[in-house]
Amino acid sequence: xxxxxxxxxAACLAVLAVSCTxxxxxxxxxxxxxxxxxxxxxxxxxDTIYKTIPNxxxxxxxxxxITQDTFKDKIYVADFFFTSCSTICPIMHRNMKTLFDAxxxxxxxxxxxxxxxxxxxxxxxxxxxxxxxxxxxxQWQFVWGDKKDVYTLAEKDYLxxxxxxxxxxxxxxxxGWLVLIDKHKRIRGAYDGTKPEExxxxxxxxxxxxxxx
Amino acid sequence: MKxxxxxxxxxxxxxxxxxxxxxxxxxxxxxxEIEMAKYMSNGKDLYxxxxxNCHGKDGEGLGELAPPLTDTIFLKSNKTKLACFIxxxxxxxxxVNGKIYQEKMPAFKDLHxxxxxxxxxxxxxTFGNKQGMYTYEQVANDLKNCRK
Numbered sequence: 133x134x135x136x137x138x139x140x141x142a143a144c145l146a147v148l149a150v151s152c153t154x155x156x157x158x159x160x161x162x163x164x165x166x167x168x169x170x171x172x173x174x175x176x177x178x179d180t181i182y183k184t185i186p187n188x189x190x191x192x193x194x195x196x197x198i199t200q201d202t203f204k205d206k207i208y209v210a211d212f213f214f215t216s217c218s219t220i221c222p223i224m225h226r227n228m229k230t231l232f233d234a235x236x237x238x239x240x241x242x243x244x245x246x247x248x249x250x251x252x253x254x255x256x257x258x259x260x261x262x263x264x265x266x267x268x269x270x271q272w273q274f275v276w277g278d279k280k281d282v283y284t285l286a287e288k289d290y291l292x293x294x295x296x297x298x299x300x301x302x303x304x305x306x307x308g309w310l311v312l313i314d315k316h317k318r319i320r321g322a323y324d325g326t327k328p329e330e331x332x333x334x335x336x337x338x339x340x341x342x343x344x345x
Numbered sequence: 346m347k348x349x350x351x352x353x354x355x356x357x358x359x360x361x362x363x364x365x366x367x368x369x370x371x372x373x374x375x376x377x378e379i380e381m382a383k384y385m386s387n388g389k390d391l392y393x394x395x396x397x398n399c400h401g402k403d404g405e406g407l408g409e410l411a412p413p414l415t416d417t418i419f420l421k422s423n424k425t426k427l428a429c430f431i432x433x434x435x436x437x438x439x440x441v442n443g444k445i446y447q448e449k450m451p452a453f454k455d456l457h458x459x460x461x462x463x464x465x466x467x468x469x470x471t472f473g474n475k476q477g478m479y480t481y482e483q484v485a486n487d488l489k490n491c492r493k
Binding site: 216218219220222223225226229261263264265266301302326 | 397398399401407408409410411448449451
């Protein structure tokens, strides 16, 4: 009887060990389509087409034009802010900086902050802001673009609400999401950048995403 | 045996006496202490709601964008200006902990004198500062002397 019990015990342990090693995977967000293709033998195959971030062209803090090529084969964290924002942006960037510090010099990870203040936040202003935040390095890109381009990208692609609002404290309102993008330009998570515990979760999820094959 | 007893009684009497003096002393202090505690706890709430996003949970500031609130000497020597900084914002460079900060600080026009007093008491008695009480009457007085 004792022997049977010990076998059972061992079996349980084995099951546990297996379930622990099963890797966690992040969800893939956004609309998706099914695409039916035929292989060489004429058999039908269904592919899932995920939503991806479309190509873009913005000026960064060094007035250099950047596109998605800058983020090729990297995972990155994107957000929308403006430099004269005195409400949620300082806390978002304080939290984002902890991620930056955690993954500093990791070549697979980048950060991308878009300004929504197309009138004032020209590259030179972004440059100063980046310097004062203490993150003026290529790993963290601050970008400026036309209102239409930035706002469309925010709302349609990164799914972050942004708008000009003269009634708001600093003239703009926006959401504080930090959006996690994978190497295939797909959204893998969105985290409230004003909450340290959500940012902590993002830090972990970045690790999970890095380990993904 | 008797001597011992008297000694014991004496000890009780003395300790009661000293105890009651201490209590009287303590009661005198507590009116002020309670007021201070009230300022501190309201000030903390205000700080978390209005100041912490830039100046940080521990008053550490944010890079060169927002100065830390840990420079006790700065706070002390600018004590009468703190209310003006909060109420009217700041649009001039200031040197804190030996570094120059040039970013604008927004004005908090909606804060009343009492709110400003409470948040100043909180800041000047936290983050390694210990500068005691600062009343709303002092705030009203300091605000009169703000540079326009």
